[in-house]
Amino acid sequence: MLNEDGPWRVNPISPLVHAARTVPAWVALVFVAAPAVGFVWGLLTILLSVFVIATLAGLVALFQFVNWQRLTFWFDDQGDFRVDSGVLTRQQRRVQLSRVQAVDVVQPLVARLFSMAEITIEVAGTGESRVRLSYLTRDEAHLLREAILTRARGATPEGTASVVPEETTVLARVPWPTLAMSLLLRTSTAGLLLLTVVILAFAIRREGWSGLGLALITGGVPILTVFAEFIRYYGFTVSEAEDGLRLRFGLLKTENRTIPAGRVQAIEIVEPLLWRRKDWVRVRVNIAGVGKASDSSSGSNGGETLLTPVATRAEALVLIAYLMPTLHVEALDWHSAPHRAWRRSPVQFTMLAIGWTDSFFAARRGRVTRRTALIPISRAQSVRWTQGLWERALNLASVHLDSTPGPVRISGLHLDAAYAKTVVFEQAERCAAQVQS
Amino acid sequence: MTQPAEGNWQSVSSKLALARRITLLFAFVPVVVVVGILWWWDAVPDFVAPTGAVIALITGIWAWWIIGRRVRSFGYLERSEDLLVRSGILFQRLVIVPYGRMQLVDVTAGPIDRALGITSVQLHTAAATTDAVIPGLTPDIAAQVRDRLALAGESRNPGV
Numbered sequence: 204m205l206n207e208d209g210p211w212r213v214n215p216i217s218p219l220v221h222a223a224r225t226v227p228a229w230v231a232l233v234f235v236a237a238p239a240v241g242f243v244w245g246l247l248t249i250l251l252s253v254f255v256i257a258t259l260a261g262l263v264a265l266f267q268f269v270n271w272q273r274l275t276f277w278f279d280d281q282g283d284f285r286v287d288s289g290v291l292t293r294q295q296r297r298v299q300l301s302r303v304q305a306v307d308v309v310q311p312l313v314a315r316l317f318s319m320a321e322i323t324i325e326v327a328g329t330g331e332s333r334v335r336l337s338y339l340t341r342d343e344a345h346l347l348r349e350a351i352l353t354r355a356r357g358a359t360p361e362g363t364a365s366v367v368p369e370e371t372t373v374l375a376r377v378p379w380p381t382l383a384m385s386l387l388l389r390t391s392t393a394g395l396l397l398l399t400v401v402i403l404a405f406a407i408r409r410e411g412w413s414g415l416g417l418a419l420i421t422g423g424v425p426i427l428t429v430f431a432e433f434i435r436y437y438g439f440t441v442s443e444a445e446d447g448l449r450l451r452f453g454l455l456k457t458e459n460r461t462i463p464a465g466r467v468q469a470i471e472i473v474e475p476l477l478w479r480r481k482d483w484v485r486v487r488v489n490i491a492g493v494g495k496a497s498d499s500s501s502g503s504n505g506g507e508t509l510l511t512p513v514a515t516r517a518e519a520l521v522l523i524a525y526l527m528p529t530l531h532v533e534a535l536d537w538h539s540a541p542h543r544a545w546r547r548s549p550v551q552f553t554m555l556a557i558g559w560t561d562s563f564f565a566a567r568r569g570r571v572t573r574r575t576a577l578i579p580i581s582r583a584q585s586v587r588w589t590q591g592l593w594e595r596a597l598n599l600a601s602v603h604l605d606s607t608p609g610p611v612r613i614s615g616l617h618l619d620a621a622y623a624k625t626v627v628f629e630q631a632e633r634c635a636a637q638v639q640s
Numbered sequence: 641m642t643q644p645a646e647g648n649w650q651s652v653s654s655k656l657a658l659a660r661r662i663t664l665l666f667a668f669v670p671v672v673v674v675v676g677i678l679w680w681w682d683a684v685p686d687f688v689a690p691t692g693a694v695i696a697l698i699t700g701i702w703a704w705w706i707i708g709r710r711v712r713s714f715g716y717l718e719r720s721e722d723l724l725v726r727s728g729i730l731f732q733r734l735v736i737v738p739y740g741r742m743q744l745v746d747v748t749a750g751p752i753d754r755a756l757g758i759t760s761v762q763l764h765t766a767a768a769t770t771d772a773v774i775p776g777l778t779p780d781i782a783a784q785v786r787d788r789l790a791l792a793g794e795s796r797n798p799g800v
Contacts, residue, residue: 491766584741584767588734595732605767612769627736635721635738638796 209277210287214319217338218267222260224313229256276336282354284324286334298334300355302326304466304492306348310341310457320344324351325492356446374448374525375511375518377439381483385513386432388477390572392425436512441522448510448525462510466491467526469578470510471611472519476571484519486510488526489609508610523577529562530577537567543597544617557602557615557626562637564604564630566615576613578604580630581637583613588627590620602626604634649715649726655756656776657711662752664703671696706730716774716785723763723789725772735772740796741765745786749779761785 233252242248274288284298304325314320314337321337322344339347386392399422406414437454447464451457468489478484488510510522523530540555548555551570558565565577583604590600600623602615618626675696679689709729717724726734742763749759759782760775777785 584765585735585737585770585772587736587769587771590732592730603769605765605769607766608768624734627734631722631736631738634736635740638740 210275211277212275213271213336214338214340214343215271216317216319218264218271220314220317220319220338221267222264223317224311225263226256226260229259274336278350278354284334284351284354286336296334298324298326300351303351303355304490305461305463306351306355307461308341308344308348308457308459312455314338315457322347352446372443373440374443374522375441375514377436377511377513379433379437381513382436382439383429383433384481385478385483385485386429388475390475390477392429393477395421395425432512439512441511443525448522450510460507462488462490462526464526468582468609469576469606469611469613470523470527470530471577472523472532472575474573474575478513479573482516483513484516485513486519486522487610489606489611491607527563527577527579530579531560532565532575532577535560535563535565538618538622540615540617541599541619544599546597547593547599547617552617555616555618557618559630564613566602566604566613568614568616576611578606578611578613580604580633582606583630583634586627586631586634588624594620600624602630604630647717647719649717652711652714652774652776653758653778654711654776655758656714657708659752659756659758659776660707660711661704664700664707668696668700711776714774714776718785718788723772725763725774733771735770737763737765737770737772738796739789739792742789742793745789745793747782747786761789763789 233255237244237248237252242251269290270288273290273293274286276284276286279285279297283300284303286294286296286298288294288296307323307325308320309323310320317338318341319338320341321335322339323336324334326334336347387396399418402414402418402421406418434454435458436452439450439452442449442451444461446461447467448462450460450462468491470489471487473485473487474483475485487508490508510526511519514522520532523532535558537556537558540552542552544555545552551568554567554570554573556567558567559580562580563577564580564583565575567573567575583606585605587603587605588600589603594600594617597617598620599617600620601617602623604613606613615623615626675689675692678684678692706729710727713729713732714727715725722736722738724734724736726732743766744764746762746764747759748762753759757778758776759779760773761777761782762774763770763772765772774785
């Protein structure tokens with residue numbers, strides 16, 4: 204496909220794949236609608252249903268065929284990637300290759316049956332900045348990905364047509380029992396499951412069966428979440444890539460994601476209480492242009508900022524060293540919050556601490572779920588000192604280093620007020636002295 | 641608050657307090673209307689409306705007073721390599737933004753601000769949490785600050 208110059212189209216069978224993806228919805232619709240309008244299930248009804256489903260899917264295919272005719276993409280003279288699409292509303296998009304954050308090859312289940320893949324291009328900026336091209340054959344998708352990435356790096360695109368990505372060195376792989384176990388032992392999941400047990404015990408003892416509905420929610424929600432995340436992160440593999448780390452995961456839908464080392468702004472090591480015996484950690488990152496503020500909740504949608512859902516500490520340190528070679532977490536000298544901080548944070552006060560090296564700043568918090576946030580000082584955007592009412596009463600204050608939007612917050616909480624102020628001025632000086640990388 | 645950063649801290653215009661108090665009054669109009677209607681209509685027990693009025697009055701006076709203190713608490717200091725902004729009475733904060741990290745400087749003024757002749761200057765970095773706003777500057781000072789900051793930022797930013 205990429206041998207000649209563009210414009211190119213996506214694969215001609217794409218309309219069929221699009222149509223096939225809607226079939227389950229039509230089946231469900233017919234199953235609900237048929238009895239509602241008074242049909243009794245019989246041979247005739249089934250034949251009729253099949254006919255209706257085929258017609259609906261056919262209409263989708265027809266519509267998508269027109270779409271397919273109108274969808275073209277090519278590299279223009281300025282070296283940007285262009286996508287023209289749309290039937291009623293013509294859309295012309297120009298992707299500035301210098302601003303491309305990641306190019307991912309995704310294989311949804313139905314597409315995989317046709318051995319097709321779709322390609323998504325993430326571009327820095329806000330709003331609807333993701334470009335999606337579906338569908339291409341697997342090989343085409345990888346070729347296009349390589350072509351875009353090569354051009355984005357400013358390299359000459361010679362020989363792109365022959366480069367099929369080989370499997371590179373695998374740095375970490377999450378076995379499925381570990382993934383399942385870790386998801387079950389997460390603090391929120393374990394807490395809700397425990398609560399369910401308590402509710403059930405009460406319900407049985409008191410024979411107050413009204414508690415069962417509640418148990419269904421407290422027990423059902425975490426199980427569904429665990430299930431969804433298990434399917435999403437199944438077979439999580441981290442391998443070496445030319446420009447960072449390459450992630451690959453998913454059971455029904457294989458997702459590929461690149462974490463460009465140069466764009467990682469901050470790293471957080473998360474250790475839930477029940478993981479510590481196994482020495483497991485989860486690692487999240489802030490990436491310039493990718494994270495949104497809403498990712499700060501530790502929901503299941505943080506896939507874009509996850510480095511690994513679970514890994515042993517040693518494995519995690521290897522991955523971190525890959526992204527930030529000069530960082531040595533174990534060598535940090537921690538400066539703790541004073542003992543009186545227990546009156547502000549009675550649970551986590553023993554864990555509150557900050558530390559730094561020549562090029563890094565780190566802050567630690569959380570007792571039940573321990574969080575260690577790390578930021579290269581050259582990537583800190585600003586430094587803040589804050590003091591709430593209760594903190595002032597105890598002569599405490601907090602230190603924050605601001606990073607780009609994402610799940611990682613670097614906050615040294617409830618330190619001695621005067622000490623915090625000294626630290627803030629020291630870090631600000633170091634921050635200003637280091638040119639932003 | 642101790643001051644480890646010695647220097648010529650600039651404060652903001654006292655007109656800012658006026659602007660914020662006007663906003664406060666606007667917020668109070670619906671409260672007064674609701675209390676008045678309830679009283680006039682005998683819709684609630686007798687003690688509710690006067691109690692509500694007293695609570696509203698006390699809150700209002702307290703807010704009036706705290707606005708004054710809060711406006712006086714604003715200060716900024718332009719050092720050789722960074723800008724310091726401090727603010728807050730109940731929740732105090734100090735933000736330090738190195739000039740090299742500034743992405744853009746906004747100068748904005750709402751309708752009340754414009755009527756009183758004040759504007760606010762906000763610094764943006766790549767972080768959403770930076771929160772460095774200097775409100776209540778007169779337009780000419782705001783323009784000067786903006787130009788100085790822009791210049792300082794340009795000379796240090798390697799063009800990320």
